[in-house]
Amino acid sequence: MKRRDFLKLMGSSTMAFVVTSCSDREGASFFGTAGQEMDFVDFEILCESIQPWRNFSELILFRDTERVEVYTGRSEMGQGLTTVLVSIVSEAFEIEPDHVDVFLADTDLCPDDGPTSGSSATSYVGWPIWCACLEIKDDIIAEGAKRLGVDPSEVRFSRGTVSVETEPESNVSMFQMKRDGIRFTNPDTTPQKVQMYRDPGLRNVRALDVVTGKLKYAGDMMVGKTQYGGFFTPAEFPTAYRFKPVDLQATLAVPGVITAGNMGRHGPYVVAENFVSLQKGLAAIDRKSMVPKKKTLVNNLSQVRESARLTKTVEDTGDVERHLKNCRHTLSETYTTHLYNVAFLEPQSSVAIVSDDEAHVWDSTQHAHLQQQVVARDTKIPVERVHVTGTNVGGGFGGKIAHKSGAEAAMIAQATGLPIKCVYSRAQVFQRFSRAKEEVAVDLISGVNDSGKIIARSADIYQDEGHGMTDIYDIPNSKIRLFRVSQDQMGIRHATIRGTSYTQDVFAMESHMSSLAHSISMDPLDFRLKNVLWHKDLLHSAAEMIDYGVYRPPEDHGLGMAIINHGDRQFGALFVEVGVDRMTGMITIHRMRAAFDIGVVICETTATIGIIGALIWGLSITMKEELKVDENQILTNSFADYDIARFSDLPDMKIKYLKAYGNGLSPRGCGEMPLPLVAPAVANAVYNAVGVRLFATPFTPERVLAAIRGQQA
Amino acid sequence: MAKIKKTIKVNGENHEVFAESREPVLWVLRDRLGLTGTKYGCGEGACGTCTVLIDGKAERSCLVAFEDLEARHSIVTIEGLAQDGELSPVQKAFVEHNAFACGYCTPGMIMQATDLLTINPNPSRSEVIEAMNENLCRCATYPSIVTAVESVGDETGSDSEDRS
Ligand code: FES
Ligand code: FES
Numbered sequence: 081m082k083r084r085d086f087l088k089l090m091g092s093s094t095m096a097f098v099v100t101s102c103s104d105r106e107g108a109s110f111f112g113t114a115g116q117e118m119d120f121v122d123f124e125i126l127c128e129s130i131q132p133w134r135n136f137s138e139l140i141l142f143r144d145t146e147r148v149e150v151y152t153g154r155s156e157m158g159q160g161l162t163t164v165l166v167s168i169v170s171e172a173f174e175i176e177p178d179h180v181d182v183f184l185a186d187t188d189l190c191p192d193d194g195p196t197s198g199s200s201a202t203s204y205v206g207w208p209i210w211c212a213c214l215e216i217k218d219d220i221i222a223e224g225a226k227r228l229g230v231d232p233s234e235v236r237f238s239r240g241t242v243s244v245e246t247e248p249e250s251n252v253s254m255f256q257m258k259r260d261g262i263r264f265t266n267p268d269t270t271p272q273k274v275q276m277y278r279d280p281g282l283r284n285v286r287a288l289d290v291v292t293g294k295l296k297y298a299g300d301m302m303v304g305k306t307q308y309g310g311f312f313t314p315a316e317f318p319t320a321y322r323f324k325p326v327d328l329q330a331t332l333a334v335p336g337v338i339t340a341g342n343m344g345r346h347g348p349y350v351v352a353e354n355f356v357s358l359q360k361g362l363a364a365i366d367r368k369s370m371v372p373k374k375k376t377l378v379n380n381l382s383q384v385r386e387s388a389r390l391t392k393t394v395e396d397t398g399d400v401e402r403h404l405k406n407c408r409h410t411l412s413e414t415y416t417t418h419l420y421n422v423a424f425l426e427p428q429s430s431v432a433i434v435s436d437d438e439a440h441v442w443d444s445t446q447h448a449h450l451q452q453q454v455v456a457r458d459t460k461i462p463v464e465r466v467h468v469t470g471t472n473v474g475g476g477f478g479g480k481i482a483h484k485s486g487a488e489a490a491m492i493a494q495a496t497g498l499p500i501k502c503v504y505s506r507a508q509v510f511q512r513f514s515r516a517k518e519e520v521a522v523d524l525i526s527g528v529n530d531s532g533k534i535i536a537r538s539a540d541i542y543q544d545e546g547h548g549m550t551d552i553y554d555i556p557n558s559k560i561r562l563f564r565v566s567q568d569q570m571g572i573r574h575a576t577i578r579g580t581s582y583t584q585d586v587f588a589m590e591s592h593m594s595s596l597a598h599s600i601s602m603d604p605l606d607f608r609l610k611n612v613l614w615h616k617d618l619l620h621s622a623a624e625m626i627d628y629g630v631y632r633p634p635e636d637h638g639l640g641m642a643i644i645n646h647g648d649r650q651f652g653a654l655f656v657e658v659g660v661d662r663m664t665g666m667i668t669i670h671r672m673r674a675a676f677d678i679g680v681v682i683c684e685t686t687a688t689i690g691i692i693g694a695l696i697w698g699l700s701i702t703m704k705e706e707l708k709v710d711e712n713q714i715l716t717n718s719f720a721d722y723d724i725a726r727f728s729d730l731p732d733m734k735i736k737y738l739k740a741y742g743n744g745l746s747p748r749g750c751g752e753m754p755l756p757l758v759a760p761a762v763a764n765a766v767y768n769a770v771g772v773r774l775f776a777t778p779f780t781p782e783r784v785l786a787a788i789r790g791q792q793a
Numbered sequence: 794m795a796k797i798k799k800t801i802k803v804n805g806e807n808h809e810v811f812a813e814s815r816e817p818v819l820w821v822l823r824d825r826l827g828l829t830g831t832k833y834g835c836g837e838g839a840c841g842t843c844t845v846l847i848d849g850k851a852e853r854s855c856l857v858a859f860e861d862l863e864a865r866h867s868i869v870t871i872e873g874l875a876q877d878g879e880l881s882p883v884q885k886a887f888v889e890h891n892a893f894a895c896g897y898c899t900p901g902m903i904m905q906a907t908d909l910l911t912i913n914p915n916p917s918r919s920e921v922i923e924a925m926n927e928n929l930c931r932c933a934t935y936p937s938i939v940t941a942v943e944s945v946g947d948e949t950g951s952d953s954e955d956r957s
Binding site: 157158159160283284286287288289290291292293294295296297299300302335336354355356357423424425426427472473474475476477503505506685686689690692693694695696697700718719720724725726727728730733 | 816817827830834835874875887893895896898926927928929932934935936937
């Protein structure tokens with residue numbers, strides 16, 4: 081159902097408020113030429129096609145049952161969007177939180193608000209809804225005053241009720257006005273008035289369902305006699321082969337397998353009564369179904385450097401070459417980062433029923449409307465007959481935007497006529513479509529004057545975006561260039577994963593900043609304070625939290641720092657204390673102290689859970705995780721080979737919220753911004769502890785040991 | 794893999810189940826009994842999302858075969874922890890301390906913590922960390938889980954290690 085049909089259906093009995101008009105995307109294709117088939121949900125096309133943050137619209141509906149409903153196409157994936165929306169609406173109308181219902185990620189009910197990513201839901205959905213509520217409240221006050229026969233200035237609004245200031249018993253509730261058929265609308269207006277959001281204290285409204293196991297994820301859905309379905313997934317990079325039909329007798333002989341087939345370029349699929357039989361049936365598929373493509377793939381950074389082309393100049397100010405040549409102090413360094421996987425605990429999961437050229441899909445997705453397009457493309461069912469309901473997401477982190485489990489369930493359901501549940505195995509989470517954050521290299525050259533002012537910087541970035549490199553330091557001459565190898569030449573295909581690009585580029589830049597400081601014998605905090613544009617308060621605050629300059633770390637302990645500007649919305653400074661074991665190369669992070677400006681905090685508990693989680697994610701990918709590959713396949717296929725952060729890795733962590741920048745009225749999000757701070761802060765602390773610079777992630781004991789030995793040699 | 798029929802006791806009730814003999818109890822609970830609170834994360838004992846109590850002891854249900862269950866065994870899943878609508882102390886503590894984000898690991902975490910607190914009603918912080926260390930949380934809500942589990946134990950037993 082299109083959004084305008086939805087509005088028509090709701091008709092005059094509702095009080096609908098549209099914050100900004102949603103651009104009409106009918107007819108637009110995410111996938112280029114109509115009918116063109118692709119194996120992947122392509123990120124590059126995706127990025128060009130979606131313009132989420134300019135096009136969102138929200139709906140707030142008042143129900144006869146004295147409840148208020150809120151709708152958005154975004155998803156709940158643990159970041160607390162539901163709680164944020166309930167907080168906002170209940171505070172705006174001064175009603176009980178349990179009188180607010182939130183509807184998310186349903187293509188029949190909700191507008192397309194773009195993907196739930198980039199820590200943007202609270203700022204780009206929650207904030208406009210807050211403003212919308214205030215506008216509606218103004219309408220309610222005006223209408224209430226009219227009914228009470230007084231001027232709007234003579235009434236007050238409290239707990240959903242308009243009353244005469246001097247005569248409180250003379251009142252009318254917003255729900256009564258609604259029952260009387262009065263319609264409050266302010267379509268297509270941009271809210272002018274802003275009022276401070278006050279109460280960040282609401283507990284997570286999903287808590288009871290979570291702790292009792294009632295919260296439903298896509299894999300928990302049962303629609304009729306749902307069977308398990310899935311596609312054959314070899315470990316090889318899919319760019320290196322294509323499928324041909326094969327005999328599936330061995331698979332069909334596996335107990336519990338119901339049917340199996342060859343589905344053209346998608347390869348063989350299996351349907352089974354249960355998950356284990358499905359996996360056995362898939363494992364029995366003959367590898368002769370794979371025909372190698374004659375193609376040389378780019379698989380490592382040295383090949384990337386050979387094949388990459390300049391794709392974009394992100395920044396080009398002043399005259400970098402001239403100033404670098406004339407600078408008394410220059411430093412040239414290269415930083416590299418490694419491959420890692422999103423590794424959410426809930427594998428990609430979907431359920432689909434397809435009948436009469438109509439598809440219903442329940443999907444663990446960060447973007448239900450994109451999945452609607454993907455299902456339509458892969459099943460050739462018209463998009464308006466594809467209905468996607470986003471369920472709770474058991475961790476998305478960017479990996480459930482362009483996933484395919486929904487389309488795969490729908491294709492198998494279409495082929496077999498059965499309701500199909502597609503739940504990836506853990507091996508498929510690592511290997512299907514060979515998606516990962518690819519390796520990145522950053523070449524940096526900077527020039528500094530005697531007083532510690534950066535005069536010029538050149539950054540050449542391979543396979544990344546340069547996020548977090550601009551608008552952080554005042555550098556009069558700066559050039560940032562991006563070099564890329566196109567995705568179809570790559571063995572590993574790009575995946576957006578929490579904090580990607582920032583993670584790689586901030587590691588390079590913030591490590592380089594401390595290196596530069598040491599190269600001119602300046603304290604890295606003083607050096608940053610001399611050059612930062614925005615971060616002075618945050619740096620001072622986080623430095624104070626760790627007693628920087630006062631605390632003297634014991635032998636082989638060190639302090640390190642890093643800062644970030646995440647999209648000019650979120651700002652952070654992190655200080656860490658690490659200890660390094662010179663014999664084993666083991667790094668232990670003892671303390672993390674961080675200060676953040678994320679604007680108004682709507683719900684402190686969910687924000688803090690997100691921030692602490694992002695810092696531990698940072699620790700995990702910096703210290704532990706690494707996806708292993710060889711020249712044609714991903715070797716990692718289980719948690720046994722891929723260690724993520726666990727309880728025993730926890731440092732002592734303390735964070736603080738500051739309101740340092742901006743008007744301080746709006747929320748700006750927080751879920752990924754802290755993550756990229758960890759690698760450079762740890763690298764800088766290791767330098768402070770043992771005097772060696774780590775130029776590549778992850779900081780495994782072997783790498784640290786090699787660096788220490790190299791220093792001693 | 795032959796199918797067998799047997800009666801198993803789950804959350805205090807007997808259920809007659811017909812399933813593959815080697816089928817992991819995880820899938821018996823989820824698919825045959827509709828108890829979907831127990832989650833699949835890895836299927837090989839490495840993440841803890843599938844943890845249930847078997848005779849009071851935390852077990853990875855993905856590693857226990859249906860045929861190895863006996864009628865005398867009593868299974869408790871996340872759905873069976875609350876008694877007469879009253880949350881268990883561990884469930885209450887998880888709510889109180891917001892010890893989750895996406896919530897996918899939470900049932901396994903709660904079952905593991907319940908086991909720990911049965912054996913050791915008064916665990917120190919380091920004992921909590923040691924006992925829970927094989928349960929993974931990708932949202933990395935570990936600090937609040939530790940605080941929640943500790944809060945259930947008697948305060949006097951906490952060690953002095955500061956990991957707040
Ligand atoms: S699913 Fe059983 S331990 Fe991971
Ligand atoms: S809360 Fe998401 S995996 Fe633990």
